[in-house]
Amino acid sequence: MKVDRAHPLWLAYILHRVSGIALALFLPLHFWVLSLALNNAAQLDSFLTLTELPMVKVAEFGLVFLLAVHMFGGLRLLAMEWLPWSAPQKTWAAAAVAGSLFISGTFFLQAI
Amino acid sequence: MLDFRLYMAQRLSALIMAPFVIVHIGVMIYAIQGGLTAAEILGRTQGSIFWFLFYGMFVVAVSIHAAIGLRTILFEWGGLKGTALNVTAWGIGAILFAMGANAVWAVTA
Amino acid sequence: MAEHGSVMNVTVQRGTAETPARSETFEVPAYDNQTVLDVVSWIQQNADPTLTYRFACRVGMCGSCAMMVNGVPRWTCRTHVSKVLDGDRISIAPLRNLPVIKDLAADMDPFFDKWVAAEGRHHPTRTREEEIAPVNPQAEERQEASAGIECINCSICYSACDTVAGNPDYLGPAALQRAWTLYNDAKDANKDAILDAVSGKGGCHNCHSMGSCTTYCPNDLDPMSAIAGLKRATTRRFFGGRR
Numbered sequence: 001m002k003v004d005r006a007h008p009l010w011l012a013y014i015l016h017r018v019s020g021i022a023l024a025l026f027l028p029l030h031f032w033v034l035s036l037a038l039n040n041a042a043q044l045d046s047f048l049t050l051t052e053l054p055m056v057k058v059a060e061f062g063l064v065f066l067l068a069v070h071m072f073g074g075l076r077l078l079a080m081e082w083l084p085w086s087a088p089q090k091t092w093a094a095a096a097v098a099g100s101l102f103i104s105g106t107f108f109l110q111a112i
Numbered sequence: 113m114l115d116f117r118l119y120m121a122q123r124l125s126a127l128i129m130a131p132f133v134i135v136h137i138g139v140m141i142y143a144i145q146g147g148l149t150a151a152e153i154l155g156r157t158q159g160s161i162f163w164f165l166f167y168g169m170f171v172v173a174v175s176i177h178a179a180i181g182l183r184t185i186l187f188e189w190g191g192l193k194g195t196a197l198n199v200t201a202w203g204i205g206a207i208l209f210a211m212g213a214n215a216v217w218a219v220t221a
Numbered sequence: 222m223a224e225h226g227s228v229m230n231v232t233v234q235r236g237t238a239e240t241p242a243r244s245e246t247f248e249v250p251a252y253d254n255q256t257v258l259d260v261v262s263w264i265q266q267n268a269d270p271t272l273t274y275r276f277a278c279r280v281g282m283c284g285s286c287a288m289m290v291n292g293v294p295r296w297t298c299r300t301h302v303s304k305v306l307d308g309d310r311i312s313i314a315p316l317r318n319l320p321v322i323k324d325l326a327a328d329m330d331p332f333f334d335k336w337v338a339a340e341g342r343h344h345p346t347r348t349r350e351e352e353i354a355p356v357n358p359q360a361e362e363r364q365e366a367s368a369g370i371e372c373i374n375c376s377i378c379y380s381a382c383d384t385v386a387g388n389p390d391y392l393g394p395a396a397l398q399r400a401w402t403l404y405n406d407a408k409d410a411n412k413d414a415i416l417d418a419v420s421g422k423g424g425c426h427n428c429h430s431m432g433s434c435t436t437y438c439p440n441d442l443d444p445m446s447a448i449a450g451l452k453r454a455t456t457r458r459f460f461g462g463r464r
Contacts, residue, residue, distance in 0.1 A: 009432035031211035038218035119426035188387030
């Protein structure tokens with residue numbers, strides 16, 4: 001039987017886990033594309049022209065958002081675990097998401 | 113699954129990466145302005161000891177962090193355990209490190 | 222209790238340790254004031270005497286009646302039907318993350334085995350021949366400990382936790398919270414033993430802080446923060462800090 005899980009800290013946990021998986025899947029692709037600079041700069045350039053496409057810009061925004069959310073979520077966890085003050089958890093979780101949206105939004109605005 | 117040493121490695125690699133991530137996102141926001149080309153990237157990173165060390169340490173930290181993170185997920189959600197789990201986790205770390213090191217070399221050599 | 226003439230469809234999980242779980246639906250008359258425990262009792266008394274379930278105090282003190290109600294672990298004696306009725310349906314199952322003995326009765330052995338394994342027991346500093354060591358009730362450590370000692374071992378937190386579900390070795394929120402209360406006990410002589418016990422494969426470091434334990438604890442305890450405290454203590458010990 002499934003537990004009704006939609007409380008805020010559980011959502012933070014799921015977001016953290018899913019963003020981690022997505023980033024871990026993205027990384028090998030990212031590393032491979034960059035390594036083209038060594039032997040195949042032309043192919044790298046042709047990949048980079050893809051970054052002009054709107055779909056790609058949205059995807060980039062998504063990636064930056066996932067990275068920021070994963071990092072801020074992780075810092076929230078570190079603060080809760082290692083700092084002596086008891087944090088108002090939900091507020092921090094919300095602040096982490098908001099901060100991530102802000103940073104990825106900035107990225108997006110620069111990209112478009 | 114996460115005994116104390118894995119937990120510390122995970123948390124410490126995360127702390128190390130926090131400033132790297134912030135700088136990386138900042139550089140990306142700057143770099144994508146006016147479009148992105150291989151020449152522009154390489155112009156910034158090629159021959160740079162700083163970027164070599166920066167991204168080199170970033171790759172080491174992320175290989176450890178992602179491998180431990182995926183290990184936990186493979187165990188809790190994938191049911192993988194024992195030797196199979198450890199071999200897979202080490203494998204993931206090794207692949208990420210190899211590909212990452214190759215990428216760092218590609219843009220800074 | 223006034224009956225208001227309508228009927229609820231109550232789905233109950235049946236089965237034993239050997240047989241696969243199956244669902245059975247009963248039509249139960251709805252009353253104005255009714256708890257889920259009333260519903261289960263009605264089924265056993267009027268529809269199917271072979272239904273197995275547990276309760277004792279029926280006033281929210283003992284935790285025996287804990288079950289999954291619509292996917293959420295609750296004390297059924299303190300769950301008003303009106304709060305959980307989904308249309309005219311309720312779904313009742315034995316506590317999650319524990320083996321089933323029969324129907325709605327779960328086997329609490331793994332829960333108590335882990336309670337013991339977390340080393341949440343007192344390690345004395347004195348013998349009966351010596352004077353009793355005073356404990357300052359205002360001390361920060363004592364307040365930390367006192368925040369967790371009202372646990373009645375109902376296993377709701379254990380059933381709510383997804384990490385327990387994914388990791389059979391994980392000691393779980395209740396056992397770890399108990400360890401934390403002993404760690405903060407000014408009279409405990411062996412805090413290292415406690416930290417060792419919670420640092421293994423199933424230890425506190427598996428917790429992902431999803432907080433379902435704290436959200437669903439009917440006694441308003443906060444195992445998630447207790448586990449964070451254990452993580453902090455083990456980390457401090459690692460860096461050579463104070464016990």
